[in-house]
Amino acid sequence: MPSGALDRLMKLRDDPYAMARSWKERTGSKVLGFFCCYAPEEMMHAAGALPVRITGENRDISKSAAHLQSYCCSLARTGLDMALDGTLSFLDGTVFVHTCDTMQRLSDIWRLNAGFAVHADIIIPVRFETDSAWAYMIAELSSFKEKLSEFLGPIDDAAIIESIRLYNKNRALLSEVYDLRRANPEVLPYDQALWIVASSALMEKSEHNALVEEILSDLKEAPSPATDDRVPLFGIGSVMDQWEFLKMVEESGATFIDDDFCDGRRYFDTLAREDLPPVEAIAHRLWDRKTCPCKHAPSKERAKCIVEEAKASGAKGAIFFQFKFCEPHAFDYPHVKKALDAAQIPSLNLEIEQGSVSIEQMRTRVSALVETIKS
Amino acid sequence: MSADEIVKPPKIAATEQMKQLITNYYIEAKTTKEKPICWITSGGPVEFLIAMGVIPVYPENHGAMCGAAKIAPGLAEVAEGMGFSPDLCSYARLDIGGAVTQGGAIPGGLPKPDFLLCCNNICGTVMKWYEELSRIFDVPMFLMDTPFIHGSKPEHATEYVRQQCVELIAFLEEQTGKKWSDDRFTEVALLSVQGVDLWKEVLKTAESRPSPFTCFDAFIHMAPIVTLRGTQEVVDYYTLLRDEMRERVANGIGAVANEKYRLIWDNIPIWYEMRNLSNLFASNNACLVADTYTTAWAVDIRIEDPLTSMADAYTKVYLNISIDIMLEQLIGLIERYSADGLVMHSNRSCKPYSLGQYDLARAVTERTGKPALIIEADMTDSRVYSEAQARERVEAFIESL
Numbered sequence: 001m002p003s004g005a006l007d008r009l010m011k012l013r014d015d016p017y018a019m020a021r022s023w024k025e026r027t028g029s030k031v032l033g034f035f036c037c038y039a040p041e042e043m044m045h046a047a048g049a050l051p052v053r054i055t056g057e058n059r060d061i062s063k064s065a066a067h068l069q070s071y072c073c074s075l076a077r078t079g080l081d082m083a084l085d086g087t088l089s090f091l092d093g094t095v096f097v098h099t100c101d102t103m104q105r106l107s108d109i110w111r112l113n114a115g116f117a118v119h120a121d122i123i124i125p126v127r128f129e130t131d132s133a134w135a136y137m138i139a140e141l142s143s144f145k146e147k148l149s150e151f152l153g154p155i156d157d158a159a160i161i162e163s164i165r166l167y168n169k170n171r172a173l174l175s176e177v178y179d180l181r182r183a184n185p186e187v188l189p190y191d192q193a194l195w196i197v198a199s200s201a202l203m204e205k206s207e208h209n210a211l212v213e214e215i216l217s218d219l220k221e222a223p224s225p226a227t228d229d230r231v232p233l234f235g236i237g238s239v240m241d242q243w244e245f246l247k248m249v250e251e252s253g254a255t256f257i258d259d260d261f262c263d264g265r266r267y268f269d270t271l272a273r274e275d276l277p278p279v280e281a282i283a284h285r286l287w288d289r290k291t292c293p294c295k296h297a298p299s300k301e302r303a304k305c306i307v308e309e310a311k312a313s314g315a316k317g318a319i320f321f322q323f324k325f326c327e328p329h330a331f332d333y334p335h336v337k338k339a340l341d342a343a344q345i346p347s348l349n350l351e352i353e354q355g356s357v358s359i360e361q362m363r364t365r366v367s368a369l370v371e372t373i374k375s
Numbered sequence: 376m377s378a379d380e381i382v383k384p385p386k387i388a389a390t391e392q393m394k395q396l397i398t399n400y401y402i403e404a405k406t407t408k409e410k411p412i413c414w415i416t417s418g419g420p421v422e423f424l425i426a427m428g429v430i431p432v433y434p435e436n437h438g439a440m441c442g443a444a445k446i447a448p449g450l451a452e453v454a455e456g457m458g459f460s461p462d463l464c465s466y467a468r469l470d471i472g473g474a475v476t477q478g479g480a481i482p483g484g485l486p487k488p489d490f491l492l493c494c495n496n497i498c499g500t501v502m503k504w505y506e507e508l509s510r511i512f513d514v515p516m517f518l519m520d521t522p523f524i525h526g527s528k529p530e531h532a533t534e535y536v537r538q539q540c541v542e543l544i545a546f547l548e549e550q551t552g553k554k555w556s557d558d559r560f561t562e563v564a565l566l567s568v569q570g571v572d573l574w575k576e577v578l579k580t581a582e583s584r585p586s587p588f589t590c591f592d593a594f595i596h597m598a599p600i601v602t603l604r605g606t607q608e609v610v611d612y613y614t615l616l617r618d619e620m621r622e623r624v625a626n627g628i629g630a631v632a633n634e635k636y637r638l639i640w641d642n643i644p645i646w647y648e649m650r651n652l653s654n655l656f657a658s659n660n661a662c663l664v665a666d667t668y669t670t671a672w673a674v675d676i677r678i679e680d681p682l683t684s685m686a687d688a689y690t691k692v693y694l695n696i697s698i699d700i701m702l703e704q705l706i707g708l709i710e711r712y713s714a715d716g717l718v719m720h721s722n723r724s725c726k727p728y729s730l731g732q733y734d735l736a737r738a739v740t741e742r743t744g745k746p747a748l749i750i751e752a753d754m755t756d757s758r759v760y761s762e763a764q765a766r767e768r769v770e771a772f773i774e775s776l
Contacts, residue, residue, distance in 0.1 A: 067733050069751075071462065071723045101499045104523055105730035108698040111525075112734060123522040125535070126495055126502060132538035133520065139531035140522075296502055296518050325462050327726070331503030334458030335510060351460070 005214035019203040020052045021090045036097040037262045040282045046159040047152040053201035054079050055239045058355045067109050073325040074354040076106045083114040093118025099294050118151050128297040137283050160278035166205050173212040174268035186225040190256040191246035198263040231373050234315035235259035248359050252366045258313035293328035303339035317373045318347040389616040404430045404486045411489040416501045419494035422567050425605035426560040427547045438466035440480035442646025442755030465724045465756040467504040490514050490550045496521040496695045498727045517546045521690040525697045536686035564681045567605040573613035574600045580620040581664045585629025587620045590666040591653040594644045597669045631662040636776050640666035642720035642728045643754040659773040665712045698731040717747040724753050748772040
């Protein structure tokens with residue numbers, strides 16, 4: 001008998017912060033928001049706080065228009081709007097990690113206007129390769145640990161190692177979900193698989209682990225569905241939260257088989273080493289992960305990595321799904337596209353703003369891509 | 376009074392020398408056989424290049440020239456045709472367009488780079504832009520990563536940047552095959568400090584009423600301090616300019632004939648609109664006496680410990696600090712220059728400069744009582760700018776003063 005865990009998790013999509021709010025009510029502990037998935041969640045967790053990811057949402061802008069120009073990405077604009085209109089009032093503080101120019105300024109504006117008790121910036125290096133950058137990374141993460149303990153009390157190294165283990169378990173489970181889908185995407189619609197990953201950053205990890213374990217056991221017990229004949233696609237971008245879009249892709253005879261989204265595979269990719277002192281363990285994982293276009297790491301050249309990943313996944317095509325005004329991703333697009341072309345992986349570039357997504361316009365373009373691949 | 380009736384002040388005589396200086400510089404860069412060429416970002420530590428006999432070339436300076444010459448949109452379209460979004464920084468777009476077509480404001484385009492030096496103290500955009508240049512020209516790129524300062528700068532940030540200065544030296548030795556000389560570097564750093572000090576003295580003359588020049592003049596005369604600081608020519612040039620400005624002050628010559636209002640400019644100039652805006656403000660008796668842009672090159676270097684002080688100075692530049700620190704500097708400018716208001720260019724191309732302006736504008740008014748005007752535009756892409764709208768807003772703003 002299926003456990004119903006997936007249904008329970010899917011319900012959260014209608015009210016993404018429901019579990020964080022009830023956790024706070026239950027425990028009386030602090031909730032810290034963060035945007036970027038380079039945030040050292042394990043440290044916050046070990047300090048007894050619940051780290052919760054903010055990724056904006058589909059909404060019309062009201063209050064943030066007085067702070068951010070219209071040529072700023074919707075992730076920042078809708079995120080700030082949520083902070084200013086009380087949607088995020090369950091947060092006790094926010095942690096900003098150095099990402100792009102927009103997030104950097106959003107942090108300032110947020111600190112001066114959102115009114116949360118705690119605000120921290122972690123300026124991790126942009127260079128991800130040299131010894132000096134590594135030394136700086138360790139120093140900066142250590143200094144964040146100090147700042148955090150000023151607010152939440154001393155943070156025990158043993159507790160961080162515990163949290164790292166818990167987070168690693170989560171990463172392994174999420175990886176298993178993606179592996180199952182790679183073998184046969186028919187086991188689970190992609191929007192649900194992606195939500196299983198994205199929701200991980202919205203609740204206490206042990207709760208999420210329990211849910212994913214149940215989901216995995218349900219999936220394994222279910223009669224194996226017929227092999228899929230839909231066109232397998234690879235998704236490229238930062239945050240993907242357009243569920244209706246993903247459903248439309250599946251209606252169009254295709255499905256995402258894997259991705260490079262930072263609330264998808266990039267969220268759980270690479271385990272932290274459990275044999276290192278905790279700050280180094282966390283730093284190592286951030287360093288070794290698949291890179292974000294905001295980082296400079298020529299030896300892990302993004303286009304090459306994406307083509308390899310896309311090929312390994314068996315994808316026959318790719319969709320770039322970008323936020324309008326997102327510079328790091330837009331700069332990488334022509335080059336990554338060229339590399340995909342060379343590998344004979346046709347692709348499509350879609351640009352959206354949360355709150356004004358036109359599924360029908362995109363449907364035509366997705367269908368055209370699917371037809372190209374099929375023919 | 377209409378724009379045609381403006382009483383024009385005498386031209387700045389030093390302009391001819393500056394033109395000559397910049398022309399000679401570009402001629403050398405275009406024709407050199409032995410000196411390596413390095414493309415560098417406007418906030419980059421050029422002293423290292425000068426000390427190694429490398430010719431620095433500034434795509435941003437060229438971007439400004441293309442903007443002023445009104446050829447930016449055409450070049451940007453080339454990059455857009457390559458798949459670069461029209462929402463990306465217009466300097467980057469026009470530069471990429473220029474790089475692949477050998478086009479631009481200089482015949483045959485900018486001289487090709489042998490290597491690249493990118494410093495992210497002005498934005499993260501330059502890193503993505505230079506990564507693309509590195510692919511286009513197939514040349515190595517050195518990224519100097521200057522951690523952003525939200526509050527106070529931690530010691531480990533300075534140490535990280537200082538360490539990168541050491542790495543940069545090794546990179547330059549490898550690229551040029553030349554040995555690094557501490558003595559030569561000290562010499563260059565001294566000249567750089569001298570040049571920067573002179574530039575500060577030039578800017579300081581605008582504290583006088585009437586101001587001997589406007590920020591539109593400063594935007595033009597900043598070219599040598601950006602591109603060639605660390606050389607004797609720059610020291611000579613700014614000595615000349617400073618003396619001329621001091622003489623104007625002594626004789627009570629103002630850049631705006633009937634200077635009545637004194638304003639501060641924020642952000643990169645709207646290059647294609649310089650003349651119109653300059654006339655517009657002048658015809659309304661308003662003088663833009665200072666700006667946050669040209670002061671960005673007024674860095675301090677201590678000769679006792681050049682690497683640490685450079686690391687410190689290059690990390691603390693205006694675009695690498697949080698908006699509350701920017702606010703203090705803005706208020707400082709308003710006070711020092713006895714300004715009556717603030718004009719902010721909300722520049723679609725530049726997020727580190729523009730995001731936060733809405734908050735800054737309100738905070739400036741709250742703290743100083745001086746009003747602020749925000750003009751929406753782009754530094755070189757005239758396709759997103761409405762002249763009529765800007766004119767209307769500027770006139771209404773000055774009327775309200």
